[in-house]
Amino acid sequence: MxxxxxxxxxxxxxxxxxxxxxxxxxxxxxxxxxxxxxxxxxxxxxxxxxxxxxxxxxxxxxxxxxxxxxxxxxxxxxxxxxxxxxxxxxxxxxxxxxxxSPSRGRDNxxxxxxxxxxxxxxxxxxxxxxxxxxxxxxxxxxxxxxxxxxxAIIFSGTTASHLETVNGGIKAKFTKADWDGTLKVSAVNGGVDLVFPAGLDADISGETVNGGITSDFPVTIEGKWGPKSFNGKIGRGGRRLSIETVNGGITLKKG
Structure with a gap:
């Protein structure tokens, strides 16, 4: 029994x-x-x-x-x-x-x-x-x-319009840098790691509250620059790239 x-x-x-x-x-x-x-x-x-x-x-x-x-x-x-x-x-x-989803009491x-x-x-x-x-x-x-x-968001491809998450990091590798308008990359609790082709041209802004900012690309500063935020230009500028996170670092790499 x-x-x-x-x-x-x-x-x-x-x-x-x-x-x-x-x-x-x-x-x-x-x-x-x-x-x-x-x-x-x-x-x-x-x-x-x-x-x-x-x-x-x-x-x-x-x-x-x-x-x-x-x-x-x-x-x-x-x-x-x-x-x-x-x-x-x-x-x-x-x-x-x-x-x-129906709830039938705590943990049920x-x-x-x-x-x-x-x-x-x-x-x-x-x-x-x-x-x-x-x-x-x-x-x-x-x-x-x-x-x-x-x-988390993990992306590889030619282009995107936006990549966003609240709780999770973002890792993205772009094979081209020819998006239209603004590419927005945003996280709240997580780092942002982006890889772009060596010939990237973009007007860029980046901001983090709790984290650092590193870039393989030379950035011509236009306006403010600090350990937590910046506005500037990569290459000849042009298309917009906006990167934000609260708790996490920002990394830009050539690839």
């Missing part, structure tokens, strides 16, 4: 098998692939052709994960794939809405991880957001915008 009871308890405590949802939308060059996740990492790589591949793997760590789903929306040249929680609205079928809440593995078609922009989870995007050939609340 004891063995039967113990076996039942172990089965009940074990996490459910991972469940996989696959999306394969066709996106034209110049279109956008938007990704929105609540809890779990995102891994994004460069693909070929016109078909994106997004595999979302759900892992229920504790509780009920049946109401956590990944869905896809298409509008014009934009495809959006998002995680939704349907516990408040069982009929919900859109990305827009409230996401929250559902834990569901959604892992995104993404291959992006050539020439497609990436706009990825995560609440709890790292975002890793490597080898991207078109512009990217990556945002996380609790998680």
């Amino acid at each position: 004891r063995r039967t009871l113990l076996a039942s308890l172990l089965v009940a405590a074990a996490p459910l098998a991972a469940q996989e949802t696959r999306f394969t939308p066709t996106i034209a060059a110049g279109g956008t692939l938007a990704l929105e996740n609540i809890n779990g990492p995102m891994v994004i790589t460069q693909g070929t052709g016109r078909t994106a591949e997004v595999i979302v793997t759900k892992r229920v760590i504790k509780g009920d994960g049946s109401y956590v789903k990944a869905i896809m929306e298409e509008s014009g040249g934009k495809v959006r794939i998002c995680t939704i929680y349907t516990n408040r609205d069982p009929n919900r079928k859109t990305c827009k809405g409230e996401n929250s 809440y559902d834990q569901v991880e959604m892992r995104y593995e993404v291959r992006v078609p050539a020439g497609v922009l990436v706009d990825a957001e995560s609440v709890n989870g790292n975002i890793t995007a490597t080898g991207l050939e078109a512009s990217a915008a990556l945002q996380s609340v609790n998680g």
Whole structure:
């Protein structure tokens, strides 16, 4: 009897098998692939052709994960794939809405991880957001915008419009330095490490509260310079580069 009871308890405590949802939308060059996740990492790589591949793997760590789903929306040249929680609205079928996990007392809440593995078609922009989870995007050939609340951002590619996180560091390597407008890189609790080609031309501003600033690039100072902040120019200047962090250092490297 004891063995039967113990076996039942172990089965009940074990996490459910991972469940996989696959999306394969066709996106034209110049279109956008938007990704929105609540809890779990995102891994994004460069693909070929016109078909994106997004595999979302759900892992229920504790509780009920049946109401956590990944869905896809298409509008014009934009495809959006998002995680939704349907516990408040069982009929919900859109990305827009409230996401929250039910709580049943202290330390008694559902834990569901959604892992995104993404291959992006050539020439497609990436706009990825995560609440709890790292975002890793490597080898991207078109512009990217990556945002996380609790998680690090790791990026390599040609260009980006912004890389932002609250709790986590940012590591980025750019193969080109030809972004349009302003490239904004921002962290609150974490360092910022950026690698640019040797021929970088940019008007640059940087600021940190608790951390130092180092640069492989000569910076012509225009305005203020201090151990915690600066405004200046790299090379001939031109496009804007804004770097901010509160708790962490700023490092600019040639590569």
